Amino acid sequence: MFELQGFGDQILLGALMTLQLAAGAVAVGLVLGLLGASAKLSRSRLARAAAGLYTTVVRGVPELIIVLLIYFGTAGMLTALAGTFGHQGYVELSPYAAGVTALGITFGSYATEVFRGAMLAIPRGQIEAAQAFGMGRWLTFHRIVLPQVWRIALPGLGNLFLVLLKDTALVSLIGLEELMRKSSIAIGFTKEPFTFYLLAAIIYLGMTVVTMAGIHFAERWANRGLERSRT
Amino acid sequence: MNFQAILDSLPKLLSGTVLTLELVGVSLLIGLLLALPMALMRVSRRPLVRMLPYGYIFFFRGTPLLVQIFMIYYGASQFEWIRESALWPILREPYWCAIIAFALNTGAYTAEILRGAIQAVPRGEIEAARAIGMSLPLAYRRIILPQAVRIGLPAYGNEIILMIKGSALASTITLLDLTGMARTLIARNYLPVEMFLTAGLIYLAMTLVLTQLFGALERRLGRHLRPHTG
Numbered sequence: 001m002f003e004l005q006g007f008g009d010q011i012l013l014g015a016l017m018t019l020q021l022a023a024g025a026v027a028v029g030l031v032l033g034l035l036g037a038s039a040k041l042s043r044s045r046l047a048r049a050a051a052g053l054y055t056t057v058v059r060g061v062p063e064l065i066i067v068l069l070i071y072f073g074t075a076g077m078l079t080a081l082a083g084t085f086g087h088q089g090y091v092e093l094s095p096y097a098a099g100v101t102a103l104g105i106t107f108g109s110y111a112t113e114v115f116r117g118a119m120l121a122i123p124r125g126q127i128e129a130a131q132a133f134g135m136g137r138w139l140t141f142h143r144i145v146l147p148q149v150w151r152i153a154l155p156g157l158g159n160l161f162l163v164l165l166k167d168t169a170l171v172s173l174i175g176l177e178e179l180m181r182k183s184s185i186a187i188g189f190t191k192e193p194f195t196f197y198l199l200a201a202i203i204y205l206g207m208t209v210v211t212m213a214g215i216h217f218a219e220r221w222a223n224r225g226l227e228r229s230r231t
Numbered sequence: 232m233n234f235q236a237i238l239d240s241l242p243k244l245l246s247g248t249v250l251t252l253e254l255v256g257v258s259l260l261i262g263l264l265l266a267l268p269m270a271l272m273r274v275s276r277r278p279l280v281r282m283l284p285y286g287y288i289f290f291f292r293g294t295p296l297l298v299q300i301f302m303i304y305y306g307a308s309q310f311e312w313i314r315e316s317a318l319w320p321i322l323r324e325p326y327w328c329a330i331i332a333f334a335l336n337t338g339a340y341t342a343e344i345l346r347g348a349i350q351a352v353p354r355g356e357i358e359a360a361r362a363i364g365m366s367l368p369l370a371y372r373r374i375i376l377p378q379a380v381r382i383g384l385p386a387y388g389n390e391i392i393l394m395i396k397g398s399a400l401a402s403t404i405t406l407l408d409l410t411g412m413a414r415t416l417i418a419r420n421y422l423p424v425e426m427f428l429t430a431g432l433i434y435l436a437m438t439l440v441l442t443q444l445f446g447a448l449e450r451r452l453g454r455h456l457r458p459h460t461g
Contacts, residue, residue, distance in 0.1 A: 059438075060396075060438040062396040063399075064402070065430060066431075068427055069424070069427040069431065072417070072424075073423050076424065173297075180301075191309075193301070194307070197298055197305065204298065205290065205294055209293075
């Protein structure tokens with residue numbers, strides 16, 4: 001069905017880069033999400049306001065704008081910063097670093113809400129019990145809250161990952177050679193846009209299906225030993 | 232931060248905003264028209280009818296919007312028979328390609344929102360409607376769809392916000408929507424931070440207004456469900 005004219009291995013490399021990009025963004029986003037959720041539930045009014053601003057702004061602005069802003073916007077700042085340290089010339093983030101940062105910030109803003117909900121779902125009595133045992137705040141978070149948060153947050157995080165996987169295509173617009181960019185390069189030679197974009201679409205679909213199966217098994221594993229609530 | 236440049240760019244950015252709203256509005260309308268019959272098929276009793284729209288929905292929800300736009304805008308030109316067909320004057324225009332891609336995309340998401348909402352209408356009410364002799368189309372019109380609209384409203388509000396944000400991709404096929412206008416201005420004034428921040432704030436304003444609007448609409452449509460006070 002697909003005559004790839006020798007571009008098959010390039011497309012495959014692009015797909016691998018897409019996965020690397022998604023993995024990097026998830027790592028950044030999970031950290032930001034946990035920090036954001038902790039800030040939203042914190043006693044400090046400043047932390048709550050900062051986290052509120054973060055989620056409202058990032059979720060209300062197109063992902064494309066965030067990607068472009070991080071890539072083109074940080075170059076000026078980084079060049080100025082390097083200049084104060086005596087470096088001459090232009091400094092910018094690599095497309096990969098900019099993509100991981102931008103998609104991580106986006107993922108983190110949505111993950112903040114998912115984690116916040118999960119943290120609120122943990123019975124208050126358990127936290128009181130931990131404190132009655134003499135556990136500090138960090139120990140309570142680390143031993144009691146966090147292990148359960150993963151289980152409760154998993155379905156929400158799974159959905160976010162599916163969205164993130166599709167958003168990785170945006171990073172092709174700042175020149176990262178992931179699946180979309182590699183497809184466009186191949187099209188430049190073969191002049192067969194439909195064939196190669198359809199192939200890319202099918203590869204994204206395949207990734208989506210594999211991810212959905214992965215989420216399913218991860219949820220089963222996380223909920224092992226728990227009776228499923230029936231309705 | 233160069234505030235003078237921001238002020239100077241505002242008229243152009245606002246004209247881009249108009250195009251963004253136009254693209255989103257037209258696409259949402261077509262998407263809704265596509266979604267309704269598909270949602271009805273998805274709740275059919277016949278497995279074959281249920282499966283039919285699923286392939287389409289699965290494809291458009293499982294692939295990036297960028298791929299969908301490129302497949303339509305660049306992909307269509309690959310085929311001789313499309314270039315010679317009556318559709319070519321439409322498919323060669325980036326404006327219509329963006330609308331086709333957005334409408335097909337939002338149609339797929341909306342169909343699933345509507346399906347979920349229809350299935351959430353209490354079974355007893357449908358049975359009651361049938362028991363007093365309403366035909367299925369009448370029951371749909373008077374009982375099922377009005378309630379499905381209320382149930383699906385919050386999810387549809389989110390879908391509109393996603394569509395507004397997704398419409399930024401129109402800039403990738405040369406359209407001068409809000410994002411496209413910002414990128415054009417940057418090519419001239421080299422002020423990416425100022426331009427993207429301003430454009431981002433305009434998007435933020437649109438999404439915030441929409442959130443408020445849908446909150447008010449939700450309260451109004453659900454007012455008969457609240458307990459009486461005072």
